[in-house]
Amino acid sequence: MSNAARETAFWSRVQRGGPDECWEWQAYRNGKGYGIFYHRKDKSIASRVALELRLGRPLMDGMLALHTCDNPSCCNPSHLWEGDHTANMRDASQKGRLYGQKLTHCRKGHRYTAETEYRRRWRECIICRREGNRASWRRCRAAKEQTNADQ
Numbered sequence: 687m688s689n690a691a692r693e694t695a696f697w698s699r700v701q702r703g704g705p706d707e708c709w710e711w712q713a714y715r716n717g718k719g720y721g722i723f724y725h726r727k728d729k730s731i732a733s734r735v736a737l738e739l740r741l742g743r744p745l746m747d748g749m750l751a752l753h754t755c756d757n758p759s760c761c762n763p764s765h766l767w768e769g770d771h772t773a774n775m776r777d778a779s780q781k782g783r784l785y786g787q788k789l790t791h792c793r794k795g796h797r798y799t800a801e802t803e804y805r806r807r808w809r810e811c812i813i814c815r816r817e818g819n820r821a822s823w824r825r826c827r828a829a830k831e832q833t834n835a836d837q
Contacts, residue, residue: 692725696735699723700761708760709736719758736761737768750774756781 699713699721711721711732721732737751738744740763745751752774755765769777778784791797792811804810 693739695725696723696732696739699732700736703762705762705764707762708755708757708765709762710757711759711761715759721759721761732761733758733766736763737766739763740766741768752777756783 699711701710701712703709711723713732714722714724716722723730723732723735731751733753734745734751745768748770749768750770751766752769753760753765754767755762757765760766775784782788789798789809792809792814794811794814796802796811796813798809798811802812804812804815
């Protein structure tokens with residue numbers, strides 16, 4: 687198959703719309719909603735192929751096809767841009783799409799504020815953490831007292 691045949695095969699699986707609309711991938715999608723394009727024995731993410739066709743070159747190693755529309759099945763080249771993982775995470779953060787970013791309260795109902803939120807790699811409620819530490823300390827103390835009483 688030539689590049690023209692590959693391009694024809696690719697666009698035949700895309701439902702094109704207006705220039706500002708999302709162009710939905712109509713063939714197989716993976717579990718996260720990204721279109722998968724099979725060409726001969728090669729498997730590619732459809733949005734990546736759409737961006738490569740627009741740019742006229744393959745994406746460099748480590749580069750991704752990022753969506754301005756946040757629609758994983760969109761193949762509209764005007765909605766796609768080239769970026770690395772860092773740019774993808776920055777974009778996700780700015781749009782509020784990172785896991786737990788929209789949470790306002792912990793599991794026990796305490797509101798996250800600058801005073802009650804502790805961050806490592808995840809959000810943690812300081813109130814719950816202190817309660818857990820106190821409960822652990824009480825259990826240790828009770829166990830020591832029980833041991834001393836048994837002797």
